[in-house]
Amino acid sequence: MNPAAVFVLMLGIGIPLTFIKSVILNVVVSSICLAYLLFCKVKPRTLLTMLLVALPLAFGSYVSQRFYASHDQVHMAWIYATRIIAYLTLGATLTLPNSVERILFNLADHLHFSETFVYGMLSSFNMIHTIKVQWQRIKYSALVRGERYRLFQPALYLRIIVVSLNLSGDLAQAMTSQGFSEGFSRSRYEKDELPVWQWLLVSILIVSYVACAIIFKPW
Secondary structure (H helix, E strand, O other), rough: OOOHHEEEEEHHHHHHHHOOOHHHHEEEEEEEHHHHHHOOOOOOHHHHHHHHHHHHHHHHHHHHHHHHHHOHHHHHHHHHHHHHHHHHHHHHHHHHOOOOHHHHHHHHHHOOOOOHHHHHHHHHHHHHHHHHHHHHHHHHHHHHOOOOOOOHHHHHHHHHHHHHHHHHHHHHHHHOOOOOOOOOOOOOOOOOOOOOOHHHHHHHHHHHHHHHHHHHHOO
C-alpha cells in the first residue's frame, strides 16, 4: 500500500485505539498488522526483535494496572498491555516496509505536507551518518589530547553544538545550490500513484473498527 494511505490508516485506528477499551480488538489490530508486515516481506527476525523490545513495556503496563488500577484490574491490565503492542505494530506498518524518502515524498504528494518540512526532515535523516562520524572525531581528538569525554560533560555538548551549527550552514547552502526555494513545489523523477481503491480500503477498515467497538463492545 501507498505510505500516505497507511499513514491515514495508522491515525484513523490509532486515535480511537486510545479510547476504545477492548483487548480483543487490540489483539486483532496487532495480528493484522503483523500479517501485513510479513506480506511485505519484512524479516521475521526483525519483527521478533521489535516485539521483544516492547515486551518489558507491555509487562510494566500490565503490572501497574493489575495492582494499582481503581477498578476491573485484570481487564485494564490486559487492555494497556495489548494496546502497547497494537501501537507498535501500527507504526511498524508504515516505517518498516518503506524508506524515509518514500514516506516523506508520498506525504507531500498525496496529503499536501509542506515541501519545506519534507526536505528538512529528509536532510536531517540523511545527516545521521555525518553526525556519527563527527561524534567519533570529537572523541578521538579528545583522546589525542589525553582527555576522555563522558556524556555528562558540558565540553562535549559545546563541541557538538558547534559542529551542528556548521552542518546546518552547509545544509542550507547545499539546498540553495540544488535550487530549493521555500514555499515552491519540487519536481521528482518518480512518483508513487495512490489508487482510489486504497482510500476505500482505508475508509472501510477505520469505519469497521470503530463500529465494531461501539456496537459489539468486545472484551
